[in-house]
Every structure is written in C-alpha cells, then in structure tokens.
Amino acid sequence: MLKLKNLKVYDPVNGVNGEIKDICMEDGLIVSDNDKADEIRDMSGHIAMAGAIDIHTHIAGEPLPFLRDADNPLLAPSQILGEQYLGLGYTVAVNAAMCALNAREAILEENAIKDLDIGNLVWVGENPLFTKLINEESKESNKSLPEYLSWLLSISGALGLKLINPCGGQSSAESSYHKTIDKMIDATMDLRLAHPLHLHHPFLGSNIASDAVCETIKAAAGRPLHLAHLQFYGYTKNSNDETISAAEKLADAINSNPNITCDVGAVTFGEAAAVTADLEFGEKFGKSKKGFVSTLWEADGGFCVLPMKYSAKNRMNATQFLTGLELMLLVKDPSRICLTTDFPNGGSFLAYPYLIHLLMDKSFRDEELKKLNSKALATSAVPSIKREYSYYEIAQMTRSGPAKLLGFSGKGHLGIGANGGLSCYKEMGNKEDMFRNPAACLKGKKELLSAPKIEYNIDFVKKLTEGVYSVAFEDLEDVHSWAQSLH
Numbered sequence: 450m451l452k453l454k455n456l457k458v459y460d461p462v463n464g465v466n467g468e469i470k471d472i473c474m475e476d477g478l479i480v481s482d483n484d485k486a487d488e489i490r491d492m493s494g495h496i497a498m499a500g501a502i503d504i505h506t507h508i509a510g511e512p513l514p515f516l517r518d519a520d521n522p523l524l525a526p527s528q529i530l531g532e533q534y535l536g537l538g539y540t541v542a543v544n545a546a547m548c549a550l551n552a553r554e555a556i557l558e559e560n561a562i563k564d565l566d567i568g569n570l571v572w573v574g575e576n577p578l579f580t581k582l583i584n585e586e587s588k589e590s591n592k593s594l595p596e597y598l599s600w601l602l603s604i605s606g607a608l609g610l611k612l613i614n615p616c617g618g619q620s621s622a623e624s625s626y627h628k629t630i631d632k633m634i635d636a637t638m639d640l641r642l643a644h645p646l647h648l649h650h651p652f653l654g655s656n657i658a659s660d661a662v663c664e665t666i667k668a669a670a671g672r673p674l675h676l677a678h679l680q681f682y683g684y685t686k687n688s689n690d691e692t693i694s695a696a697e698k699l700a701d702a703i704n705s706n707p708n709i710t711c712d713v714g715a716v717t718f719g720e721a722a723a724v725t726a727d728l729e730f731g732e733k734f735g736k737s738k739k740g741f742v743s744t745l746w747e748a749d750g751g752f753c754v755l756p757m758k759y760s761a762k763n764r765m766n767a768t769q770f771l772t773g774l775e776l777m778l779l780v781k782d783p784s785r786i787c788l789t790t791d792f793p794n795g796g797s798f799l800a801y802p803y804l805i806h807l808l809m810d811k812s813f814r815d816e817e818l819k820k821l822n823s824k825a826l827a828t829s830a831v832p833s834i835k836r837e838y839s840y841y842e843i844a845q846m847t848r849s850g851p852a853k854l855l856g857f858s859g860k861g862h863l864g865i866g867a868n869g870g871l872s873c874y875k876e877m878g879n880k881e882d883m884f885r886n887p888a889a890c891l892k893g894k895k896e897l898l899s900a901p902k903i904e905y906n907i908d909f910v911k912k913l914t915e916g917v918y919s920v921a922f923e924d925l926e927d928v929h930s931w932a933q934s935l936h
C-alpha cells in the first residue's frame with residue numbers, strides 16, 4: 450500500500466473541498482488507511498483530485514489513419530497518446546465516434562494506447578438501415594430499432610450511442626432530424642444506457658445552429674441529452690451581418706434545463722484537424738482544401754478529415770475561441786459542461802492546462818485576450834465576465850461531472866474503492882504550469898469500458914441486416930468478449 454500524506458483534496462462526489470487528508474492506494478484502488486503502508490510520501494503543498502476524464506475525443510479507428518503521421522505531434526501514432534494523457538493527470542478517455550464495422554481496428558489501436566482507460570461511442574446518423582428503421586411507423590419497427598441498436602452496441606463493445614447530424618439537418622415528408630433525435634433519446638433511455646444520447650447536432654458551424662439547438666433542448670422536455678462540442682454551435686449574426694458569439698443564449702438554455710449536459714469543444718490556437726462523420730459539414734467546409742479526404746464506410750455512413758490551423762489573428766477563429774470560453778464561464782454548474790477540445794477538431798487536448806489557467810485566473814485571461822483579433826474581441830462578452838473557477842469547480846468539470854454522465858460509479862472521485870486513479874499537482878500561482886506537470890498520476894490496470902451486454906434477438910437482427918454488410922453476420926459477433934480478452 451502507498452500512503453500519500455498531507456494532500457489538499459478536491460473531491461466533489463464526497464463533498465471534500467480543499468481539506469488536508471492522507472490518501473492510500475493499493476493495486477490501483479483507493480483504500481482505507483490500515484497503517485501497513487509499504488511506502489509513505491509527504492505531499493505537503495500538493496493538491497489531489499481523482500484521475501481526469503475526457504468525455505469527447507477522437508483517438509482511435511477510422512478516419513484517423515488518414516491523418517496520422519509519425520512526425521506530426523498532433524496526431525502521432527497511438528502509442529504516445531496514453532503518455533500524453535496521463536502526463537496531464539487524465540486516466541480515462543471516451544473515443545466519441547466509432548463506426549461499428551471498424552470496431553476491431555479501433556479497439557486494437559486503443560489497446561496500444563498505454564495505460565489510459567478507454568470507452569467508445571458507436572455512431573448512427575446516416576446509416577441507411579438506421580434511417581429506414583427510424584422512419585418506419587409500424588409495430589414491427591418499434592421492435593426493430595432497439596434490436597438494431599443493441600446489436601450495434603454488442604458488435605462494437607461500445608459504451609454508448611452517438612447520433613451524428615441526423616438527416617443532414619433536413620426534414621421531409623418521410624424523415625426529420627427532430628423525429629430522429631426524439632426517437633433516439635427514448636431508445637437510449639429504454640436500453641437503460643448510463644450515458645444519455647450523445648448528440649452531434651445538425652448545422653455545426655452555421656449561424657442558425659444556436660436557435661436549432663435551443664429548440665432541441667426544449668423538445669427534449671426533461672429527458673437526458675448530451676450535446677457534443679457545443680462551442681461549434683454557438684454563433685449567430687449581428688445587424689452588420691458579422692458572425693458573433695451566441696454563447697449566452699446557449700448557456701441560458703443549459704442553465705434552465707438540468708436534464709441537458711454538454712462538452713465544450715473549445716478551440717485553441719495552432720494545429721488541428723477536422724475529423725467528422727458529418728459529411729454535409731465536411732463537403733461544405735473542406736471540399737476544395739488541401740488534405741481533405743472524404744469516404745463512405747459501407748453501411749455505417751461516411752466520414753471525412755481535413756488538417757487545419759487556428760490563428761488568434763483570424764476573426765472567425767478568435768470568435769470560436771471566445772465562444773468556448775464564454776460558454777464555460779456562463780454555464781453555472783461546471784459538472785454539466787465538460788472540458789474538451791473535441792480533439793483534434795478544436796485543437797489538442799494538450800491545451801487543457803492552458804484552458805484551466807484561463808478559467809481560474811481573470812488577470813491571465815485579460816492578458817491573453819490582447820493577442821486576439823480586435824474585431825472579434827470587440828463583439829465579445831468575455832472581457833466583462835469576472836468569474837474565476839475554483840479547484841473544486843475544475844474537479845467537477847473534469848472529474849465528477851463526466852464520471853456521473855458516463856455512469857462510472859468508481860471513477861471521478863476519491864472515496865474508498867474508487868478505481869479511477871489519483872492525480873496530484875504541486876500548488877502554484879501559474880495554473881497552466883501546475884496542471885501541465887502533475888507530481889503523480891497513479892492508476893490501476895488499463896480497462897476497456899463497455900456498456901453491460903444487452904440481449905437481442907440474433908435471428909431477428911440477422912434478417913434485418915441481410916444484404917447490408919459485406920462482412921458475414923456471424924463474424925461481426927462477439928467483439929465485446931474479444932476486446933475484453935485483449936486485456
């Protein structure tokens with residue numbers, strides 16, 4: 450047993466807010482102090498939080514191989530990603546979009562990511578069979594959708610369901626994105642998945658997005674819904690036809706609907722890459738640009754990639770940066786807005802310590818704002834916001850909030866029996882330096898995080914998927930057991 454003495458502990462789940470405590474660990478678990486420590490370390494001057502959780506990142510599987518480059522630190526081969534995450538005090542990541550048919554490849558890549566615990570969200574959106582099932586209004590289809598979704602979860606070993614840009618944001622006589630979202634919120638609840646429907650809403654990046662997202666929040670009518678990378682929907686136009694932030698409206702909608710959660714999808718400056726199964730967005734944004742790759746993936750829809758760079762001097766990029774900050778500063782409950790950059794879409798997750806510094810230190814924030822495009826800054830509310838996050842709120846945003854949302858009862862806290870690891874940081878004035886260099890990040894054996902196995906009618910699903918996939922139905926079975934056997 451390892452005993453760490455005199456830590457200043459921030460553990461919202463257990464109501465601990467900066468008390469000085471000793472924490473004991475054995476085999477990756479938090480254990481009670483039995484006075485039989487093999488090693489004792491005095492950690493005076495250090496704070497402790499549970500291992501952090503990235504609820505929305507893209508680290509494995511298609512379409513990342515189109516971007517990976519051993520010389521590109523943003524998207525290096527997967528082996529170093531684990532070191533990078535643990536090097537910031539992160540112990541868990543959720544790979545936010547995996548196509549079912551590519552699950553084995555994604556899981557093999559994840560297996561090569563050292564030490565980090567990983568779960569996957571399997572996507573639906575433009576899969577033709579899925580669209581057909583959503584639009585069939587019959588007794589039979591009421592049975593078909595949950596059977597199909599259970600099968601997708603099973604053949605991908607996934608943790609939850611991600612809905613990407615349903616119907617391309619369109620509505621017609623046969624289909625509408627409103628109906629698709631509505632049915633999928635219900636289906637996710639009926640399947641008793643711990644994580645609410647994880648929604649990549651239509652109209653990403655457009656000026657109409659914020660109104661549409663607010664309508665969706667209203668239509669959810671109290672049912673749980675997670676909005677992915679909300680920053681990318683936080684824009685509107687002013688009277689001069691300029692794109693400005695709509696973060697205030699979105700934050701108000703989140704604040705008054707406790708059933709809604711989100712991750713921010715913050716933009717940071719430097720190298721990034723668009724990685725998405727939202728083909729409509731990809732075609733509009735990237736088609737003529739260098740490095741753009743778009744492809745269809747059998748019966749699961751398609752995806753595209755585009756290398757990019759965000760610049761502080763670019764008006765739109767600066768507006769995006771400010772919109773993310775504004776959202777995080779205006780959403781009152783930090784446990785309902787998880788810290789993400791939608792890696793690599795908004796930039797690298799290595800920017801988290803910088804973003805934490807911006808949230809915790811108003812004077813640092815003011816200095817950083819001076820580097821931005823002045824027109825973007827002139828329209829932003831960020832300079833007038835005085836809020837500074839506390840350590841406790843950072844722990845809610847990066848630990849207890851995402852753990853609760855994902856149903857990880859053992860993670861995101863430091864109670865006896867917790868298995869989500871422990872991060873210790875030497876307390877410093879410069880929060881970026883502090884959160885970039887943990888004095889310790891300790892955790893147990895690597896885990897693949899899956900939803901509990903859901904039963905489905907094999908014969909029924911086999912008939913349903915007949916002629917759709919190029920891989921034999923029997924060969925798609927049992928990814929869940931195979932994946933667990935890798936560990």
Ligand SMILES: [Zn+2]
Pocket residue numbers: 505506507545546677678791794
């Ligand atoms: Zn994403």
